Amino acid sequence: MLRSYLAGAVVGAASVASASLAHAGPIFDEVVSSGKLICLVSPSAPGFSVPDSAGVFQGFNADFCRMAAAAVLGDAAKADIRGVGFSDSLKSLVSRQAHMASRSITETGTRSADPGLAFVATTFYDGQGFMVSKTLGVTSAKDLKGATICAEDGSTTLLNIADWFTAESLDYKIENIADKTARLQAFFAGKCDAYASDMTALAADRQLAKNPADYEILPEIISAEPLTLVTQPDEALEKAVRWGFEVMLNADELGINSSNVDATVAALDKQPKAVQRLFAKDGTTADMAAKLKLPADWAYQVIKQVGSYGEVFDRHLGPSTPFGLKREGSQNASARNGGLMYAYPIR
Numbered sequence: 001m002l003r004s005y006l007a008g009a010v011v012g013a014a015s016v017a018s019a020s021l022a023h024a025g026p027i028f029d030e031v032v033s034s035g036k037l038i039c040l041v042s043p044s045a046p047g048f049s050v051p052d053s054a055g056v057f058q059g060f061n062a063d064f065c066r067m068a069a070a071a072v073l074g075d076a077a078k079a080d081i082r083g084v085g086f087s088d089s090l091k092s093l094v095s096r097q098a099h100m101a102s103r104s105i106t107e108t109g110t111r112s113a114d115p116g117l118a119f120v121a122t123t124f125y126d127g128q129g130f131m132v133s134k135t136l137g138v139t140s141a142k143d144l145k146g147a148t149i150c151a152e153d154g155s156t157t158l159l160n161i162a163d164w165f166t167a168e169s170l171d172y173k174i175e176n177i178a179d180k181t182a183r184l185q186a187f188f189a190g191k192c193d194a195y196a197s198d199m200t201a202l203a204a205d206r207q208l209a210k211n212p213a214d215y216e217i218l219p220e221i222i223s224a225e226p227l228t229l230v231t232q233p234d235e236a237l238e239k240a241v242r243w244g245f246e247v248m249l250n251a252d253e254l255g256i257n258s259s260n261v262d263a264t265v266a267a268l269d270k271q272p273k274a275v276q277r278l279f280a281k282d283g284t285t286a287d288m289a290a291k292l293k294l295p296a297d298w299a300y301q302v303i304k305q306v307g308s309y310g311e312v313f314d315r316h317l318g319p320s321t322p323f324g325l326k327r328e329g330s331q332n333a334s335a336r337n338g339g340l341m342y343a344y345p346i347r
Contacts, residue, residue, distance in 0.1 A: 027231070028237040029236075039079050047060060065100070076305040085180065089103055090117065106126075121245040125330075131197075131218070150191070243346075249342075258308075268280055279299060
């Protein structure tokens, strides 16, 4: 028993030592020394990432870039958000031209196995579907026999289409267009019968039509698409991004957002223990800050500067937006309400 205990102690000590070295991650250190976090988003995805009148990207995905900058640098404005195409975003991460990507990238087995990529946290549970012009007169994807479908080169979309149409014994043709602008132009011009993408992307892309009401999204969801934040492989950066996201989920479950966080912190001694662990100067996140090399008030800055998960969702995709998405009853609801958004314990 003593021998086993000592062996375990040696292994444990070695793990602590290796973890300490890992926390001094070169990519994390590069972000800190440069004072900016380069984050890639889609160049044009309404609700998720679109440049405003000043050229600054706004949207659901863009806000997770800001979350990471707030966690690591204490300042959401230090997120250097750049719009790039899908394939180029993965290539940029592998070639170390960016620190992370927040652009609706599906985590798959082969992508996760790539040594140049690290999938960190799923921000949206989605699925692939089809959009058609109402003039086509179809109400189901099963009516698309012989259809020409506009799809994105280099994505999982083509594989999902092949799997689904084969299973349904339907023939089809693909109009394979890598550039999103050209792909949408082809679809809106009637060169394709259907446009295939994730359901949320379809909702965003429909807004780019001259008259969005002329198009509808068919009800079938033909795949599982866990849309995940991706970083360069670096344990320190991965942990900072992952736990920054978990702070947003925990705040969401506790009813804390950017509007009430100051009042919450001002009366912290009257708050539940879970809230105190999140924001107290000697709380859990302060202990995490010391170990992860983050600003002492990193959790507060994430919520104050960016918001809780539900707040970000409603701001860009919720009922008061053109997309009108509801978290309630969806996979993106809190696990407490039957969804898949499960806040890991911060304690």
